[in-house]
Amino acid sequence: MAEKFRFPDAKQLAAILGVSEHVFHRRVKPRIKSDFSRELRTMNTSNPDIGLDDHFCIVLRHPETGAILQTAVPLSAYQPNQPQ
């Protein structure tokens, strides 16, 4: 069965992480873009849509072509203040 992807708005993603939308835009999203910069380069974008798969892992989508990259990295891995 095909996996379903969701692309909630930034407010919802921020709520999932327990941070404000401001922190999501200023801190979380840049880290995701940086960690996956090489993969994004091959997709020919630097500013993807951020979504989730069925397992709450990050999915990156080219905002124009709709091309998808499944990262297998849970969004929760970018939660601030997690135990080291």
Place this chain on the structure above:
Amino acid sequence: MIKVSAYCLISGRAFSPELARQKTGLSFSETHSVGEVGVLGKYKNKPFDFGFARLDDDLSTIDVASFSKRPLVKDLLLHLETLRACGAEQIVLHYDIAYLDQCNIELRSEDLKTLASTGIDVTFTCYPDSSQDSATDTAAQHAERALSP
């Protein structure tokens, strides 16, 4: 009405943020070097296989209307070649645009000329401004401090 803020993400397989800092005098808000072990995200407890630095806009200039006259852009123009000489392969200038009611953006010809002269990719993200809620803003500032190195 819009509020514009900007940052720049600089990375490369052999990019050295420390060397870049020494050569340019730029203050990066976040960095990691090749081999350094990550604490968050994809590289948590794993060594980075690329160097990275983040350059932030001076928050005191947050109300500067022009996209190209910001100190961050001036710093980039001044040090672009040095950053590349320090191993930077990917340099992306990003603008966050928080809007109230409507999001109307104007890139003047002087902005386009300046940004084009950098030869780097420029990205934009627009979102509704929720900073009118002071409680949310305070929480955001706390969380932002907690995320800073």
